[in-house]
Amino acid sequence: NAGVTQTPKFRVLKTGQSMTLLCAQDMNHEYMYWYRQDPGMGLRLIHYSVGEGTTAKGEVPDGYNVSRLKKQNFLLGLESAAPSQTSVYFCASSYSDRSYEQYFGPGTRLTVT
Amino acid sequence: AQSVTQLDSQVPVFEEAPVELRCNYSSSVSVYLFWYVQYPNQGLQLLLKYLSGSTLVKGINGFEAEFNKSQTSFHLRKPSVHISDTAEYFCAVSRTGGYQKVTFGIGTKLQVIP
Numbered sequence: 001n002a003g004v005t006q007t008p009k010f011r012v013l014k015t016g017q018s019m020t021l022l023c024a025q026d027m028n029h030e031y032m033y034w035y036r037q038d039p040g041m042g043l044r045l046i047h048y049s050v051g052e053g054t055t056a057k058g059e060v061p062d063g064y065n066v067s068r069l070k071k072q073n074f075l076l077g078l079e080s081a082a083p084s085q086t087s088v089y090f091c092a093s094s095y096s097d098r099s100y101e102q103y104f105g106p107g108t109r110l111t112v113t
Numbered sequence: 114a115q116s117v118t119q120l121d122s123q124v125p126v127f128e129e130a131p132v133e134l135r136c137n138y139s140s141s142v143s144v145y146l147f148w149y150v151q152y153p154n155q156g157l158q159l160l161l162k163y164l165s166g167s168t169l170v171k172g173i174n175g176f177e178a179e180f181n182k183s184q185t186s187f188h189l190r191k192p193s194v195h196i197s198d199t200a201e202y203f204c205a206v207s208r209t210g211g212y213q214k215v216t217f218g219i220g221t222k223l224q225v226i227p
Contacts, residue, residue, distance in 0.1 A: 104156030104158065
């Protein structure tokens with residue numbers, strides 16, 4: 001099992017550019033999450049999904065969109081990147097009856113200049 | 114709403130010494146409590162969890178934590194640390210029942226000094 005994988009690992013964008021981060025899990029988890037991690041702020045939930053075809057907003061959803069067309073994939077999109085979106089992005093997944101026990105991917109380090 | 118406070122942002126400790134990482138939480142309802150560990154350049158992984166029952170829970174790598182309801186604390190301890198324990202540790206809380214958002218603390222960096 002690969003667990004949770006994220007693509008790409010690193011990316012540099014210019015302000016206004018767009019990109020999509022891909023998360024994939026092979027554990028048949030129902031729930032998936034996108035977090036951002038910033039120094040001194042811990043992890044903040046951007047969006048999450050409780051099943052294929054569903055998405056919901058987390059704490060800091062502005063400037064991001066998500067889609068979950070397939071159960072195993074959860075995409076995070078930035079339509080017009082801003083320097084404030086410079087961060088490390090983590091995807092996670094969990095079973096529906098154990099949403100507290102999340103399995104994390106290795107992260108994507110994004111820099112917006 | 115629930116919240117988590119990790120009282121120390123950094124904790125330096127000598128190898129083979131004991132360590133305690135402090136965590137306090139706030140919630141008006143029953144909660145589950147967790148400690149996650151993040152090694153450099155990796156994602157988080159679950160270290161241990163308290164769901165119910167015994168207030169002393171044991172996790173991986175020799176770590177343990179004690180749930181204290183009256184003090185709303187869930188401190189993480191290890192009697193003797195190793196260099197390989199150098200990492201960032203996150204306390205987290207979730208309400209019980211169904212899907213509940215997990216709220217993470219800001220993290221404590223444990224630096225083990227040889």
